[in-house]
Amino acid sequence: MNTFPEKDFYLLLIIAKKSELNNSIKASTSELALDLNISQQSVSRKLSFLAEKELIERKVLASGNIISLTEKGKNFLLKRKNELDKIFSSKKNNKLSGKVKSGLGEGKYYINLPGYQNQFKKKLGNRVFPGTLNIKINEFELNDFLSEKKKISIKGFSDKQRSFGPAFVFKVKLNGRIDAAVIIPERTNHPENILELISSFNLRKKLKLKDNALVFVS
Amino acid sequence: MNTFPEKDFYLLLIIAKKSELNNSIKASTSELALDLNISQQSVSRKLSFLAEKELIERKVLASGNIISLTEKGKNFLLKRKNELDKIFSSKKNNKLSGKVKSGLGEGKYYINLPGYQNQFKKKLGNRVFPGTLNIKINEFELNDFLSEKKKISIKGFSDKQRSFGPAFVFKVKLNGRIDAAVIIPERTNHPENILELISSFNLRKKLKLKDNALVFVS
């Protein structure tokens, strides 16, 4: 029995990620075991299972496995994606709420660099206040929220000493009325549950926000 | 151990579907057992597990369960959705290919009703040929394909005898060059792996298509 690999879904997902859906990957069972937090032996068994069900294609070499998803495997994931999309589509997140947090104040420095400010002026209509308002949000809702917004690109640049990376900004309203923008570094390495807002206003002052104040962006 | 309910994912998904994410549902363990093709006892155990992990909220009554997803439960699904979205986002399907199939010829009758033809003329620019070209496609790719297209609504209407339902149409090109439109009844009950195309042309003749001919829409 066991027609559908619900239990092995996550292994399939990891293979999809690593292979970028369409390529082959080389991976040993112990490597994958680390990703899944299970034993090498179990991965071996699971890969056999997925191959037997024709969800993956697999060549076993002395040095590891060459693995790729089959059409059937991709469809299995796509079907799951469609189910989830359908469930969440009705509840489009056009609002994101969270609490105001204090950042490290680094944003301030970067935001105020002329290389960025000039672009803000051109693309957002105004220079922005040197500082960001940090809001702690549910990171899982961020994707859906931003997917509805227009992505505006901010280019990176260099000065004599160092270079500054590109970023994306998205125009939003804070608490339904104040013009602001979400800014996300293109090569992000900071926590995704913190949303950084910029604005021509000093948002914290303008809205008299203290730490942990509940706000929403839309 | 067993921190994440990979094995019970499908039950969580079913609860999400039935509850439309945010509502409570009433369901007995044996009902859910049918959906999952497992025993009533297993559902009982799985529900306890999900509740213990705080993925669902559950009230056990003499007549069944009142179940709703917790924020944590929704996040679990949302996270999975985001992973899948990410995997498939690079491979945007702006092309859908499949084989020409013979339909039952019903489409012809409906398509040609003035109540529909007048709307086609207004919204697609032309009356359409009375007949549909049926293409067998991969149903799992349909969602992604259509999500990139503009949805045009065709209203339902009634005559003395009966009523005819609303539909959606999406402008596409067949084989990269012929103007056509996908038509999907709003209350669909026909197989989703068959795509029905309408056009001002008789597509079958114009492209000299025989059954099983490979075509693509974009």
Place this chain on the structure above:
DNA sequence: ATTACTAGTCTTCGAGTAC
């Protein structure tokens, strides 16, 4: 009608180890 405990069976797990 329910839910869910018990108990026996079947499945899945990973340590050890062969190749």
Place this chain on the structure above:
DNA sequence: TGTACTCGAAGACTAGTAA
């Protein structure tokens, strides 16, 4: 280094049944 077999333990399953 690899993969994957054996096998004892742990976990998950269902039938019977109590509440």
